[in-house]
Amino acid sequence: MTSTAVAHGLRCFGPQVYEPDRPMNILIVDDQRSARRILASILSTQEGLVLHEASSLDEARRVLTTIAIDIALIDVRLDVDARNRDGLVLVAEIREKSTALPVVVTASSEMEEIRAAMRAGAYDYILKDELCEELVLPIVQGLGSRRRLEHEVLHLRARLAPDTGVQGLMGSSEVIGRLRTAIKRVVLSDRPVLVTGPTGSGKEVVVRAIHTLGPHAGDPLLDLNCGAIPEMLMESQLFGHERGAFTGADRRQDGYFTAVRRGTLFLDELAELPLLLQAKLLRVLETGRFRRVGSTTEEHFLGRVVAATHAQLDERVRQGRFREDLFHRLNVLNVRVPGLDERTQDIPALVAHFCGQQTRPLRFSEDALEALARRSWPGNVRQLRNFIDRLAVFCEDDLIRAETVAAYLEPSQGLVPMDDGLKVMAHSILRMPVANKLDAIESMLINEALALAGGNKSGAARLLGIGRKAVERRLERKDESPEAE
Ligand SMILES: Nc1ncnc2c1ncn2[C@@H]1O[C@H](COP(=O)(O)OP(=O)(O)OP(=O)(O)O)[C@@H](O)[C@H]1O
Known part of the structure; x- marks a missing residue:
């Protein structure tokens, strides 16, 4: 296999990263090196394409697992054996597990193969006996435009988000503005997301916005509360199980990893996920694969994990209650919801x-x-x-x-405790466009106190909790300061 681009290291078959300006990744799959070379030399005349090659079904699968392929040009027969139809298998797999656009390359005499490829989901076909720029390039360019349009739609959808996907998120503060921006950014990637913030702050609202704005809003958003059910049950709920896997398993059952399809798996209260399941989740995030309980066969996870917690996960890591590797894996895209x-x-x-x-x-x-x-x-x-x-x-x-x-108000819900109140005040003061904030606040407080005390310095001093002399000193200092002149 040759690969001229750095592997993206992404998680599953057909990773999706929506970057409108990145070059188009083209995969050429053919068991014959000479055939791959001809296609590669035709395509190399085009700018903005990165070519990857694979000579067998397995090699193609490996490339698709690690690189965000946009278009796959696939020879139907990937072996000297004339009965081999691995190319058709690959077309079907790509349509099921990836967003790459498959095109078959075959001889004009093989009409039956062409029909089978189109039924399996190929977008087009290229005739081997007519491999020339005039016929190959329009197909690749057409599919390239389609891919770019898909990316653009996603970007526009994310930019228009204030009126659509994040509409459930009320508020116009700077903090909530930053939160909306963060949501729109994470929507452009398919990596796992960790949503943190205190209880009741709106983490679930944020997860729903991420799902709604994402490219697979039509697929399910499934949520699982990691603290609500026993470990054994949770494992089978997440991964599914085979018939007879345990007592009571009288039929094969899909788990959330399957049922979510390309949608969002929302793991709420992530900090409560038992350690054993943390290890299994990490494996799914790293390989994009999982096994049902009682099964030896691996299946692909196509969706996206978005986890939420109000716990301090780094603290849990220090206490040995949360896996460090899983924490780092999830913490790449962290969205913090402020209280x-x-x-x-x-x-x-x-x-x-x-x-x-x-x-x-x-x-x-x-x-x-x-x-x-x-x-x-x-x-x-x-x-x-x-x-x-x-x-x-x-x-x-x-x-x-x-x-x-x-x-x-509930009796227990008093005024903001003094320290917290001052902290909130300090937060907003620090964001004000005032040069010397300490001086500005001091003179504002003194003026207010004087106004409330009807200009009486002793009264103002009582309100300020300082002595009359201290008030006078500060007033003198104010008069002497250059700004006062
Ligand atoms: N910005 C917001 N705009 C409108 N409603 C909101 C907002 N934030 C939170 N809510 C509402 O507040 C309630 C609690 O929000 P949510 O369930 O998302 O909090 P949470 O952080 O997930 O809580 P927990 O940590 O307890 O799971 C919900 O009814 C939600 O609709």
């Missing part, structure tokens, strides 16, 4: 969204929204949603005011 306290600016949009889901009209006054922003939300967006659901049931007024918020 609600990091994006209190999103509260009005979230409130409007959840109010819109009620069966009665409900709205919040400005001061009520401010009161919500001052509270801590350890249960994050889920807790906010539950709070609004509760108000919708128990509160008679349609307009919610700050007093109502205070009355209906």
Whole structure:
């Protein structure tokens, strides 16, 4: 086998990486070197193509496992034996397991073979007795345009995402903007994704957006809670099982790895996955293959794994409760969903969204929204949603005011604890476009305190929690500073 491109090291038969500007990978499969050379010399006149060659079915499979092949030109007979039809086997396998576009290369006298190839899913055929630029290049160029269009559609879909796939993700803060960008980036790859963030922050919403925006949104999104079922049962749910594999296995059963097809397998609460299954999952991610319980035959996993956890996985690794190699494998594409306290600016949009889901009209006054922003939300967006659901049931007024918020909040849900409150404040101050933030904040605080105390320095000092002299010193310093002139 010769391969002029660096292998992408991807995970399964027909890996997909959507990069519109990358060169087109062409695989020439023929047992005769001279035939491969002729095709290669015709194609080498074209820019933007990277050629790969394979002389047998097995070699072709190996190339397809490691390189994102776009077009495969396949001789039907891959052996001196005239009965050999390995090329047709390859066409069928490619259509089942890959996004490569197969084209058969055969003699014009073999009409039956051509028909069989088209039935197996070949996109076109090239006649061996007419191998020339005029006939080969239009086919390859046509399929190349098709592939580029597919890539472009994916990119455009991802760019238009604010109005489509991430529409369930409410909020307009900078933080949520960055989250949307991260989602759109990971959609362009087919590697596993790890979604992290505190409980109730919206990890599942993010996983759904990744699936919806991806190229296989029409295939299933299956979710499995790794902490909810016993290990044995989980293994058979994930991998499927053969008839008689264990007591009660009275028929062969597909698992999630099969049923998901090219869709998304969402492993929720990943940190709870038992160690044995962690090893098995790693193998699937590395080889793209798995075995049912009780089977000796390997099958291909075609979908994408997206895992979520609110646990600190690196901490679990240190404790020996989570495999380091699996952590690194998954952590390549990490999407972090921030907690609600990091994006209190999103509260009005979230409130409007959840109010819109009620069966009665409900709205919040400005001061009520401010009161919500001052509270801590350890249960994050889920807790906010539950709070609004509760108000919708128990509160008679349609307009919610700050007093109502205070009355209906759970007693345990006090104001933001002082440290946390200061932290949230510090986060937003640090993002402000102000040159000297420390000075700006100090003078703002002093001015506010003076205004509240009616210009009385002692009153302002009491509000600030410092002495009157300290207030005066700071006011003098302010007057002397160059900006004050
Ligand atoms: N940005 C958001 N916009 C709209 N709804 C949201 C948003 N984030 C979360 N939600 C809603 O909040 C609730 C909790 O979200 P979700 O289940 O995605 O959280 P999670 O992080 O997966 O929680 P857990 O860690 O407990 O599994 C859901 O009802 C979800 O629809």
